[in-house]
Amino acid sequence: xxxxxxxxxxxxxxxxxxxxxxxxxxxxxxxxxxxxxxxxxxxxxxxxxxxxxxxxxxxxxxxxxxxxxxxxxxxxxxxxxxxxxxxxxxxxxxxxxxxxxxxxxxxxxxxxxxxxxxxxxxxxxxxxxxxxxxxxxxxxxxxxxxxxxxxxxxxxxxxxxxxxxxxxxxxxxxxxxxxxxxxxxxxxxxxxxxxxxxxxxxxxxxxxxxxxxxxxxxxxxxxxxxxxxxxxxxxxxxxxxxxxxxxxxxxxxxxxxxxxxxxxxxxxxxxxxxxxxxxxxxxxxxxxxxxxxxxxxxxxxxxxxxxxxxxxxxxxxxxxxxxxxxxxxxxxxxxxxxxxxxxxxxxxxxxxxxxxxxxxxxxxxxxxxxxxxxxxxxxxxxxxxxxxxxxxxxxxxxxxxxxxxxxxxxxxxxxxxxxxxxxxxxxxxxxxxxxxxxxxxxxxxxxxxxxxxxxxxxxxxxxxx
Amino acid sequence: xxxxxxxxxxxxxxxxxxxxxxxxxxxxxxxxxxxxxxxxxxxxxxxxxxxxxxxxxxxxxxxxxxxxxxxxxxxxxxxxxxxxxxxxxxxxxxxxxxxxxxxxxxxxxxxxxxxxxxxxxxxxxxxxxxxxxxxxxxxxxxxxxxxxxxxxxxxxxxxxxxxxxxxxxxxxxxxxxxxxxxxxxxxxxxxxxxxxxxxxxxxxxxxxxxxxxxxxxxxxxxxxxxxxxxxxxxxxxxxxxxxxxxxxxxxxxxxxxxxxxxxxxxxxxxxxxxxxxxxxxxxxxxxxxxxxxxxxxxxxxxxxxxxxxxxxxxxxxxxxxxxxxxxxxxxxxxxxxxxxxxxxxxx
Numbered sequence: 001x002x003x004x005x006x007x008x009x010x011x012x013x014x015x016x017x018x019x020x021x022x023x024x025x026x027x028x029x030x031x032x033x034x035x036x037x038x039x040x041x042x043x044x045x046x047x048x049x050x051x052x053x054x055x056x057x058x059x060x061x062x063x064x065x066x067x068x069x070x071x072x073x074x075x076x077x078x079x080x081x082x083x084x085x086x087x088x089x090x091x092x093x094x095x096x097x098x099x100x101x102x103x104x105x106x107x108x109x110x111x112x113x114x115x116x117x118x119x120x121x122x123x124x125x126x127x128x129x130x131x132x133x134x135x136x137x138x139x140x141x142x143x144x145x146x147x148x149x150x151x152x153x154x155x156x157x158x159x160x161x162x163x164x165x166x167x168x169x170x171x172x173x174x175x176x177x178x179x180x181x182x183x184x185x186x187x188x189x190x191x192x193x194x195x196x197x198x199x200x201x202x203x204x205x206x207x208x209x210x211x212x213x214x215x216x217x218x219x220x221x222x223x224x225x226x227x228x229x230x231x232x233x234x235x236x237x238x239x240x241x242x243x244x245x246x247x248x249x250x251x252x253x254x255x256x257x258x259x260x261x262x263x264x265x266x267x268x269x270x271x272x273x274x275x276x277x278x279x280x281x282x283x284x285x286x287x288x289x290x291x292x293x294x295x296x297x298x299x300x301x302x303x304x305x306x307x308x309x310x311x312x313x314x315x316x317x318x319x320x321x322x323x324x325x326x327x328x329x330x331x332x333x334x335x336x337x338x339x340x341x342x343x344x345x346x347x348x349x350x351x352x353x354x355x356x357x358x359x360x361x362x363x364x365x366x367x368x369x370x371x372x373x374x375x376x377x378x379x380x381x382x383x384x385x386x387x388x389x390x391x392x393x394x395x396x397x398x399x400x401x402x403x404x405x406x407x408x409x410x411x412x413x414x415x416x417x418x419x420x421x422x423x424x425x426x427x428x429x430x431x432x433x434x435x436x437x438x439x440x441x442x443x444x445x446x447x448x449x450x451x452x453x454x455x456x457x458x459x460x461x462x463x464x465x
Numbered sequence: 466x467x468x469x470x471x472x473x474x475x476x477x478x479x480x481x482x483x484x485x486x487x488x489x490x491x492x493x494x495x496x497x498x499x500x501x502x503x504x505x506x507x508x509x510x511x512x513x514x515x516x517x518x519x520x521x522x523x524x525x526x527x528x529x530x531x532x533x534x535x536x537x538x539x540x541x542x543x544x545x546x547x548x549x550x551x552x553x554x555x556x557x558x559x560x561x562x563x564x565x566x567x568x569x570x571x572x573x574x575x576x577x578x579x580x581x582x583x584x585x586x587x588x589x590x591x592x593x594x595x596x597x598x599x600x601x602x603x604x605x606x607x608x609x610x611x612x613x614x615x616x617x618x619x620x621x622x623x624x625x626x627x628x629x630x631x632x633x634x635x636x637x638x639x640x641x642x643x644x645x646x647x648x649x650x651x652x653x654x655x656x657x658x659x660x661x662x663x664x665x666x667x668x669x670x671x672x673x674x675x676x677x678x679x680x681x682x683x684x685x686x687x688x689x690x691x692x693x694x695x696x697x698x699x700x701x702x703x704x705x706x707x708x709x710x711x712x713x714x715x716x717x718x719x720x721x722x723x724x725x726x727x728x729x730x731x732x733x734x735x736x737x738x739x740x741x742x743x744x745x746x747x748x749x750x751x752x753x754x755x756x757x758x759x760x761x762x763x764x765x766x767x768x769x770x771x772x773x774x775x776x777x778x779x780x781x782x783x784x785x786x787x788x789x790x791x792x793x794x795x796x797x798x799x800x801x802x803x804x805x806x807x808x809x810x811x812x
Contacts, residue, residue, distance in 0.1 A: 323658060325668055325786075347784075355785035356661050358668045359539050360503050363531055376655065382594070388671050391534035 053080065054122040058087030063112055066144050067091055070108075073138045074129045089123045090115045096286060098293030101443050106131055107286040109144055131283045133187065136164035149278050154271065155243045155260035162257075165238045165279055169231060171221035172242035175261050177414035178273055179240070181448040182287040184280040185209055189234045190217035194408045195375060205407045208451045226251060238279065263413040266336050270295065273415065291448060295418045298435065299340050302425040305432045306342025315343045315428040318367035318394075319411070321354045322376030324383050325362075329355050333413040334373075341424035342432070343369075359388055367394050369428060374405040401427055404461035406445065406453070419444055423462065437462035484752060485759050485766075492548050492769035499544045499777050500536065504784070507532050516541075538672065546670045547776040548769045549682045550731040551741065555768020556689050557724040558742030559749065559761055563700040564717045565629060571742035572728040575632040575721065578739070579639035580609025581732040586646040586659045595669055598662070599733040606729035609635050610721070624714065625703075664788030665738035667776050674734045685727035689761060692720070696757040740793040741768060744801055751804045771797065 057080050071080040094113045105113035108130040116123045129135045139145040149161045168187050170176040173194030196205040205212045220227040226247035239251050243262035251258050263269040270292045277288025317338045319328040328334040330348035338345040346365035372378045380400045389395045403411045410420030422440050425433040438458040445453040501509040511528050515536045518525035525533050557572040584605025588598040616631040650656040698706050706713040749763040779787045
């Protein structure tokens with residue numbers, strides 16, 4: 001009795017299998033009706049590969065194992081379709097070209113890039129995945145990327161950072177800007193921001209990163225304080241802070257890796273970019289290298305543009321702080337910006353940080369131009385409306401300007417300061433400068449913040465009236 | 466009394482009057498000298514020409530306009546302010562020491578400076594303009610003293626002791642609040658501004674600050690001068706004052722009111738400058754003794770002269786301003802030790 005039942009079931013199953021096998025596939029027919037008819041070559045290729053693929057990849061032979069690994073992780077059970085030419089995606093070894101305004105392809109391995117050839121959304125997804133921590137994890141398992149990055153942070157601590165870094169707290173404004181500019185902003189779980197407290201800055205930051213309002217953590221994490229309880233709930237792999245943060249030891253004791261950066265000079269900023277770049281995989285590192293190349297290129301340009309100026313011909317600049325009588329010392333980054341732009345900082349003789357001075361000292365310096373910063377309530381009118389400041393020729397000539405910013409103030413030691421140099425060069429020597437503020441701002445935000453800056457935004461920040 | 470003793474007493478009396486006169490002239494002399502001092506090099510003759518130029522425009526012919534403006538718009542109001550503030554601190558310190566019968570108090574005994582510091586810190590944190598910072602400092606200075614005063618009314622017996630205690634309490638309260646504000650202030654931006662204000666500076670003085678400072682300070686000085694005898698009586702104690710026909714409570718209230726107004730207006734433009742109000746009256750006592758008839762003008766003169774001196778150093782020594790609160794102690798303490806070595810008089 002049992003035996004008969006079993007046989008009937010087997011026969012029934014076999015018949016239904018045959019039936020299913022003979023039925024013409026309905027779904028593909030419907031699809032081919034909605035899509036444009038497939039070309040002959042597509043059909044041939046499909047037949048050749050004997051299975052449908054999402055897109056084709058034209059890859060160097062030695063890169064194929066990595067790509068198969070990534071593809072399998074993103075689309076389980078599927079195999080990428082490699083083609084010899086005309087692929088939707090090219091994966092190849094490239095000699096990085098870091099000159100002028102570097103174009104940064106998607107570096108999924110050091111020296112190997114993914115270059116999309118069309119607008120296929122699957123290609124985009126695949127590239128994003130290859131650059132993501134998950135993609136990085138696959139490549140680590142395949143032995144293509146290191147599982148630990150060993151380096152020394154800018155406070156001199158030797159660090160061994162486990163890869164990939166998935167969850168980061170950036171407790172220092174400049175380091176947050178760096179993380180964004182190397183395309184690792186999506187790994188932030190909380191951050192202290194520079195220049196995002198005023199409404200315009202906050203709005204622009206939200207356009208750059210819609211997660212901004214949930215990430216902003218200035219109340220918990222800053223140079224001066226670090227809320228360990230709050231940090232623990234965020235389960236970070238890594239905390240990045242300023243070198244003068246007093247809380248670094250207590251965070252380390254929690255078993256969380258801490259990277260400390262210090263960027264008060266252009267060289268330190270370049271070093272910080274390259275070091276932080278190494279923490280987030282090959283693409284981030286390439287972004288950092290591209291930024292350094294761009295920064296050097298800009299300085300080279302502004303230097304060449306103003307090289308013929310003699311010392312007396314150079315524009316004398318006073319860079320004031322949050323109050324008119326607080327000025328930048330020679331040790332500050334603002335002085336480097338002024339020098340790179342071909343000017344002279346009149347207050348360079350001062351040491352330390354911001355210095356409080358009196359108007360008599362300003363009169364002795366007799367600057368040609370006065371620059372106020374875009375933060376802390378500093379304003380041009382605080383100087384131009386003051387009866388006392390009217391004694392200065394620069395104020396009488398209305399040569400008082402405000403440093404621009406999108407989010408991060410362009411005078412602070414952060415990636416955006418490269419635009420500060422360009423703006424300053426244009427401001428000080430309008431006829432001489434070869435770089436255009438708007439053009440460079442568009443390139444910079446597109447390349448480093450992955451943000452398409454609008455014409456209105458450029459007009460608002462780059463207009464030199 | 467032997468004739469020699471009488472003549473020597475007369476000589477001492479004349480000497481003291483001469484001393485008082487000299488000390489009162491001192492700040493005026495310093496004021497004139499100070500106008501020629503500054504990081505911008507202008508010689509004394511040209512300074513004189515510039516000073517005459519508002520009346521005789523041709524006097525300043527050939528002098529750069531920037532130099533002219535520098536003296537008229539920057540140096541003159543700043544040095545005047547130093548003079549007025551120093552005089553104010555000297556006088557109010559003397560008055561407070563008299564009515565509290567305590568040589569260790571100054572005008573901050575009722576919390577006026579702490580209140581003003583808090584008021585300024587609030588305004589700086591809210592990124593207000595200079596005049597708003599000053600107004601806020603002034604209002605909170607007065608508020609702190611009012612709190613001390615009405616707080617002391619809660620407890621009827623030994624009013625002076627309770628008032629002192631309340632002053633210390635209110636002062637601590639406002640100091641704590643200021644610390645809180647400093648803690649939350651942006652370390653790159655408002656914190657240095659608050660710290661700088663709390664150390665005192667005359668760098669932002671303009672002509673706009675002078676009228677209020679001048680009127681209130683002069684009114685207070687004239688008032689204290691008119692009641693200089695009563696200060697002597699009050700410093701003896703309440704019972705003695707009553708027996709001599711003075712209502713000590715009412716008198717003290719009026720003095721506190723004037724002194725508080727004077728201190729609040731001074732602190733609101735200068736920031737917190739400690740030490741002067743405490744030590745200048747002692748210096749005065751070392752020179753002319755405890756009689757307020759002489760002590761008051763001497764404290765005014767010494768306070769004004771000391772403040773002009775200190776501010777000259779603050780504005781000329783380095784390219785950056787040196788906070789006054791740093792200099793008052795650094796320069797005042799050695800000066801006082803010198804005075805102490807030379808004179809040994811009763812308090």
